[in-house]
Amino acid sequence: MKKTYTLWAGALVASLLMSTTAFAAGPSVIIQRDNDSNNARLYLTGVSDDITSAEISLTSKQNLENTNFLGYENLAYSHHTEKDGTLTIYADALSAMEKQNDQIYLGNLTIPNDVSFTGVSKLITLNSKDAATAYAQVSLSDDGSNNSGNGDNGNGGGSNSGGSNSGGSSSSNNNRPTGTTGRPAIKGDQTNGMIIANNDGSVSIQPHDGYEVRDVLVNGVSQGAVHQLLHLKSTDVVEVVFAPVQQPSTGSTNFSDVPANQWYAPAVSYVTQRGLFSGVSETQFAPHQSMTRGMLVSVLYRFNGTSHTGTSPFADVSSGAWYGNAVSWAYTNNLVSGVSDTSFAPNTPITREQAAVMLARYLKFSGIALENGTPDFQDTASISGYAKESVGAMQKAGLLSGDNAGNFHPDAQITRAEIASIFMRLCQKYGI
Structure with missing residues (x-):
C-alpha cells in the first residue's frame, strides 16, 4: 500500500x-x-x-x-x-x-x-x-x-x-550527466488540460476547469498525479491522463436504509463507491447489523487489493466459502488468529476491541506505523490486556472514538456503519 x-x-x-x-x-x-x-x-x-x-x-x-x-x-x-x-x-x-x-x-x-x-x-x-x-x-x-x-x-x-x-555534503551531483536535458515530446490529447514542455527539460501541467491530473507517464512509466516534471531529455515522451474532477460524496446512496442525513451516510457512500463494501441486497446496506469476523477479514482483503489462494487450519472455513481466500490470506500474514486452533468463527460478530486489534495489525502489515498510546476512555479498565495497545494506537491516530460519555464499550459488537466510518477516516488520513 x-x-x-x-x-x-x-x-x-x-x-x-x-x-x-x-x-x-x-x-x-x-x-x-x-x-x-x-x-x-x-x-x-x-x-x-x-x-x-x-x-x-x-x-x-x-x-x-x-x-x-x-x-x-x-x-x-x-x-x-x-x-x-x-x-x-x-x-x-x-x-x-x-x-x-x-x-x-x-x-x-x-x-x-x-x-x-x-x-x-x-x-x-x-x-x-x-x-x-x-x-x-x-x-x-x-x-x-x-x-x-x-x-x-x-x-x-x-x-x-x-x-x-x-560532512554531509554530496559529491554525486558532479557525476550527473551533463547536456542531457532538452524539450521532451508530449503525447496524447490535450483537450482537457495545458502541457508546457521547455528546453531545460521541465514540463508544467495545468488541467482545465472541471478536470484533474489522474496520472503522468514518462516513457510509459507512471509518475503519479504530479503537476511538474524536471530534468527530462529530448528523447523522453510524456503523456498526461486528465479526468473529470471527482466530486466529494454527498452521503447519497442507493440504499433505502441509509438516509442522507444520517452520520454514517457519507461513509457508506465512500466505501461502496470504492468497492470495499457491498450491500446485503441491492437496496439494503444494513448499517446497524453487526460486522462478523468473516466480513471484516473480507473487507481488509479487498482493501489490500491482493490475490491469494490457499487454505487455513480452520475446520469452519472451507476453501469455497465467500470469505475462504480472505481468511487464508489474513492467517498467512499473521493478521488474524482463530478462536481456537481449529476454529475461526467467521459468522460470529466481532467486538470493538477485536476490530481494533485486527485493523492495527493490518496497518502495521501495510507499512503504516501507528504511534503507541494508552487508551483514554472512561471504561479503559474494561479493555482486555491484549487489545489495549491497539485500541490506544487507533485512538491516538483518530481512527477510533468513544461515545458521547467517553466510553469505548470494548465488548460491544461493532456495526457495519462504524467499520465503514473507520475505513473512510483511514483512507482520508493516509491518502490511500
Missing part, C-alpha cells in the same frame, strides 16, 4: 511555471552511514525551499526485508514499504521542511551490512500549495555502498556515487 497525493485542480498556473534555475545541479538523495553500526541518516538536497512532503524510491539488488526507515520527530507522518528490491520512503510535514546547508534531513535508516543501494527510481515532492513535482534524474550518494560509478536510476539517467561523503 502506498501513499497517493491529492492535488487541487485549481492550482495556480504561476506556481506550476516556477523557475527551474534552483535545480540546475539536480536533486540528490544522500545516505550518510555511521562507521560502526547499521544506522544511517537520510538527506534530500537540490529541491525547492517549500517542500512539505517527499516520496523516495531507492533500488537495491539485495533483500531489503530488514531495512527500515524512521522519520525524524518533527514529521507529521512517515512510513516505508519494501517490494521487489525497492525501498519506498514517505515523509510528510505540516509546514515546509527545514534546510541546513541546502540539505533536508528526513530521518534515519537501518541498513543491514550486506545491503547497498544502486539508485533512485522515483522522487516526488509536494509543496505547501499541494503542487507535486516529479524528478526524472536524481543522483544518489551512499557513503557505505559497494556500488561505484554511474548507475541507472531507473527513470532516465540518475547517477550513483559510491564514494565517501564527509
Whole structure:
C-alpha cells in the first residue's frame, strides 16, 4: 500500500511555471552511514525551499526485508514499504521542511551490512500549495555502498556515487550527466488540460476547469498525479491522463436504509463507491447489523487489493466459502488468529476491541506505523490486556472514538456503519 497525493485542480498556473534555475545541479538523495553500526541518516538536497512532503524510491539488488526507515520527530507522518528490491520512503510535514546547508534531513535508516543501494527510481515532492513535482534524474550518494560509478536510476539517467561523503555534503551531483536535458515530446490529447514542455527539460501541467491530473507517464512509466516534471531529455515522451474532477460524496446512496442525513451516510457512500463494501441486497446496506469476523477479514482483503489462494487450519472455513481466500490470506500474514486452533468463527460478530486489534495489525502489515498510546476512555479498565495497545494506537491516530460519555464499550459488537466510518477516516488520513 502506498501513499497517493491529492492535488487541487485549481492550482495556480504561476506556481506550476516556477523557475527551474534552483535545480540546475539536480536533486540528490544522500545516505550518510555511521562507521560502526547499521544506522544511517537520510538527506534530500537540490529541491525547492517549500517542500512539505517527499516520496523516495531507492533500488537495491539485495533483500531489503530488514531495512527500515524512521522519520525524524518533527514529521507529521512517515512510513516505508519494501517490494521487489525497492525501498519506498514517505515523509510528510505540516509546514515546509527545514534546510541546513541546502540539505533536508528526513530521518534515519537501518541498513543491514550486506545491503547497498544502486539508485533512485522515483522522487516526488509536494509543496505547501499541494503542487507535486516529479524528478526524472536524481543522483544518489551512499557513503557505505559497494556500488561505484554511474548507475541507472531507473527513470532516465540518475547517477550513483559510491564514494565517501564527509560532512554531509554530496559529491554525486558532479557525476550527473551533463547536456542531457532538452524539450521532451508530449503525447496524447490535450483537450482537457495545458502541457508546457521547455528546453531545460521541465514540463508544467495545468488541467482545465472541471478536470484533474489522474496520472503522468514518462516513457510509459507512471509518475503519479504530479503537476511538474524536471530534468527530462529530448528523447523522453510524456503523456498526461486528465479526468473529470471527482466530486466529494454527498452521503447519497442507493440504499433505502441509509438516509442522507444520517452520520454514517457519507461513509457508506465512500466505501461502496470504492468497492470495499457491498450491500446485503441491492437496496439494503444494513448499517446497524453487526460486522462478523468473516466480513471484516473480507473487507481488509479487498482493501489490500491482493490475490491469494490457499487454505487455513480452520475446520469452519472451507476453501469455497465467500470469505475462504480472505481468511487464508489474513492467517498467512499473521493478521488474524482463530478462536481456537481449529476454529475461526467467521459468522460470529466481532467486538470493538477485536476490530481494533485486527485493523492495527493490518496497518502495521501495510507499512503504516501507528504511534503507541494508552487508551483514554472512561471504561479503559474494561479493555482486555491484549487489545489495549491497539485500541490506544487507533485512538491516538483518530481512527477510533468513544461515545458521547467517553466510553469505548470494548465488548460491544461493532456495526457495519462504524467499520465503514473507520475505513473512510483511514483512507482520508493516509491518502490511500
